Amino acid sequence: xxxxxIGLPRAAGRRWLLAALAVGxxxxxxxxxxxxxxxxxxxxxxxxxxxxxxxxLVFRLDSATLQYLAKTSSEPWEVVVSGSVRNPxxxxxxxxxxxxxxxxxxxxxxxxxxxxxxxxxxGPENPxxxxxxxxxxxxxxxxxxxxxxxxxDEFPETDTLDVRVVPMEFTANTVLGLSDTPRWNVDxxxxxxxVMLPLTRIPDGDY
Numbered sequence: 001x002x003x004x005x006i007g008l009p010r011a012a013g014r015r016w017l018l019a020a021l022a023v024g025x026x027x028x029x030x031x032x033x034x035x036x037x038x039x040x041x042x043x044x045x046x047x048x049x050x051x052x053x054x055x056x057l058v059f060r061l062d063s064a065t066l067q068y069l070a071k072t073s074s075e076p077w078e079v080v081v082s083g084s085v086r087n088p089x090x091x092x093x094x095x096x097x098x099x100x101x102x103x104x105x106x107x108x109x110x111x112x113x114x115x116x117x118x119x120x121x122x123g124p125e126n127p128x129x130x131x132x133x134x135x136x137x138x139x140x141x142x143x144x145x146x147x148x149x150x151x152x153d154e155f156p157e158t159d160t161l162d163v164r165v166v167p168m169e170f171t172a173n174t175v176l177g178l179s180d181t182p183r184w185n186v187d188x189x190x191x192x193x194x195v196m197l198p199l200t201r202i203p204d205g206d207y
Contacts, residue, residue: 043164043194052165052193054102056093056184057137059146060084064161064197071206075151079105081163081197085122085146087137093184094136095120095148096168100186103148104164111154116166118148161199164192 061083106114123145167190172180
């Protein structure tokens with residue numbers, strides 16, 4: 001009896017393999033073109049001193065200073081952004097720092113070009129009343145002074161600083177069902193506000 005060769009499963013397997021390769025190639029191309037990176041180019045420009053609602057906190061950014069710290073072993077350029085902040089929520093909150101935080105400082109030709117890593121300092125509306133190292137904003141919806149300190153390895157000559165205020169949303173950032181606890185996360189569908197601040201170069205320091 002002659003043998004019978006069934007070719008349909010093999011052909012179907014080849015089609016599935018080609019489809020999988022095509023999808024993999026498309027994903028690789030999108031990643032290469034930056035399709036999965038966080039957007040930084042699109043923002044709504046607002047003047048310095050504008051009230052900006054980031055939803056967890058409300059910010060007003062006024063100005064910034066630049067200082068070179070000669071005896072610092074790394075990131076010797078220090079940028080201090082000054083303004084004020086208030087908390088319209090029902091619980092005490094701290095400004096969120098890091099890659100998915102409230103603020104991003106962007107400077108062309110700096111290293112890094114963009115950073116969300118900053119140290120927040122908060123105090124009273126009148127900073128002459130007393131010094132404060134507090135890091136949280138009480139839920140009283142009252143303005144308090146605010147500074148955000150960013151550090152850079154390299155920094156160009158410039159008299160302006162672009163700071164993005166990133167909108168947040170209170171959602172559960174669930175991944176594979178590991179957590180369903182709501183927290184403040186970046187709203188990926190809302191544009192950040194871009195504040196172009198005057199940047200003043202101050203004399204070099206040690207630390």
